[in-house]
Amino acid sequence: MQERGCLVYLRHTTITKNGKAHTYWRLVRSVRTGSRVRQETVATLGELDEQGRARAEALARGFTGGTNTSGEQDLFAPAERVEPVRVHFDRVRVERGRRFGDVWLGWKLWQTLKLDEWSRAKLPAGREKVSWATMAAILVLARLCEPSSELHIAEDWFRRTALDDLLGVPVEKVNEDRLYRALDELLPHKEDLERHLKDRLSGLFEVKYDLLLYDMTSTYFEGEALANPQAQRGHSRDHRPDCKQVCIGLVVTREGLPLGYKVFAGNTADVTTVEKIVETTEEHYGRADRIWVMDRGMVSEDNLDFLRDRQARYVLGTPKSMLKQFERQLLDKGWTQVRPDVEVKLCEGSSGDDTFLLCRSHDRKEKERAMHQRFAERIEKALKSLDRRLVKARKPVDRGKTERQIGRLLGRNSRAAAGFEIRFDEVADLPSRLRLTWKRRAEWDSWSKLSEGAYLLRTNLKGHSPEELWKIYIQLSDAESAFRMHKTDLRLRPIWHQREDRVQAHILVCFLGYVLYKTLEMWSDRAGLGKSPRTLLEEAARIQSSDVVLPTEDGRELRLRCVVQPDPAQSILLDRLGLTLPKRLRPAPTPDKM
Secondary structure: OOEEEEEEEEEEEEEEEOOEEEEEEEEEEEEEEOOEEEEEEEEEEEOOOHHHHHHHHHHHHHHHOOOOOOOHHHHOOOOOOOOOOOEOHHHOEEEEEEEOHHHHHHHHHHHHOOHHHHHHHHOOOOOOOOOHHHHHHHHHHHHHHOOOOHHHHHHHHHHHEOHHHHHOOOHHHOOHHHHHHHHHHHHHHHHHHHHHHHHHHHHHHOOOOOEEEEEEEEEEEOOOOOOOOOOEOOOOOOOOOOOOEEEEEEEEEOOOOEEEEEEEEOOOOHHHHHHHHHHHHHHHHOOOOOEEEEOHHHOOHHHHHHHHHOOOEEEEEOOHHHHHHHHHHHHOOOOEEEEOOEEEEEEEOOOOOOEEEEEEEHHHHHHHHHHHHHHHHHHHHHHHHHHHHHHHOOOOOOHHHHHHHHHHHHHHOHHHHOOEEEEEEEOOOOOOOEEEEEEEOHHHHHHHHHHOOEEEEEEOOOOOOHHHHHHHHHOHHHHHHHHHHHHOOOOOOOEOOOOHHHHHHHHHHHHHHHHHHHHHHHHHHHOOOOOOHHHHHHHHHOOEEEEEEEEEOOOOEEEEEEEOOOOHHHHHHHHHHOOOOOOEOOOOOOHHHO
């Protein structure tokens, strides 16, 4: 059900260390959903002392370069000397409420990454009434704050925000056609944009690009997308095999910061993309000190030879079938506990080129066991039902048709299909002439019990402990998390564009939105607020700007465009980020003055 109300407040915990009491504060949000009230931590604030605030201010100066890059001085209405006037206080009113906090924070992030400077240099102003640099910022900020179509941005979202005042662009100048053309202007600069972000993120967070995580996903289309040759049907990770799709390969750092991406046709196999991604990445950023981490879908003998020829270092997942080679090691002792529910063991490969890491997870074992049991029960139930139909049939049954039914049944329950041995028996005294018999394969049951929860990695790294190798591979979850964020919060899917270039531009805008999101996450984490950027944006969105209208006794109306005072919880968040809200805004110019 929809949230119907929330309350934000402070909670603290006192812990005594070495005889000294420390009070740690948390910002907690109480959210009512229907008849239930749940509590969630907005941010972990630590000890709210002067040193903490000083660190936050220093951090903010580090992000903004020690200067006021947001242009907030320009947001203030000019301080003019005026004569006192009398105001009808009983007629004072507030008008034009707009979302301010989230778009202002997004604009801060845009400037922190110096995307405003980059876009002005790469998208120089021409004869257009609104610069393409500004329109590009609007597209990305909308993707971060309220992902939607270009039509929704133009007709609804932009007018509900204070971006017209922040960017100096009247609502009337933001239309669907101008947004589409901004996509066209931005797309040709994709590679240069990736290089700019890599350099800027390195400076902000001291990112090391020694470990690169590569993974693939897909996103589907609404419509036939006939004008896009990359729109093809293939393996759908979105469970939409009925729709055409494109595949996206994303490279991220160990922190989950995106380095770059490439779009492939929707019928592209993961394993065929590795050479292109590795070559492109190394062409742009060099080969030195790179460890590539990929899952088992990327592994083939050709790709292994390719990586070895380039003297690349790697930690890779392996196909499940390779586990059979290590059956004895699964039974032996000598495991290293790397987490309460995970244990690992180093094993030598037969060729001696690679080292294998055998991993076993208790949680994964329970999950796989439940899945095997569920699928096996489905197969048993369906086979019994099919056999009853054969017994009750009043005429001979087409054996070929029945075999195809069993094939479809096993295909739908493939995780347990190999555990059954099924055959047809000819029965002369039955009208159907057929009976089904089946039995469980004991060797399959025995192997599944042994291998459930186990997986195998391979690497050519030397001198690393089993725990270090496992931790390197498990960071691949950061790439998976990036894809989840693209598809959920940033609404990468479904794609409504039909032209190839517009699809590419749409994905680029989603990529930029994710860069802003990750920048806020890392900024928040370094400010001691934890990793909850979406919650920060939601809290900031509650801060509005509005016009305070003061009717005077001489018949005039004084209009002050103000930002509302943040509540205590919001003030704490801004304080920890080292940010200060502007008090008053300069209204955007009217269209006839542009």
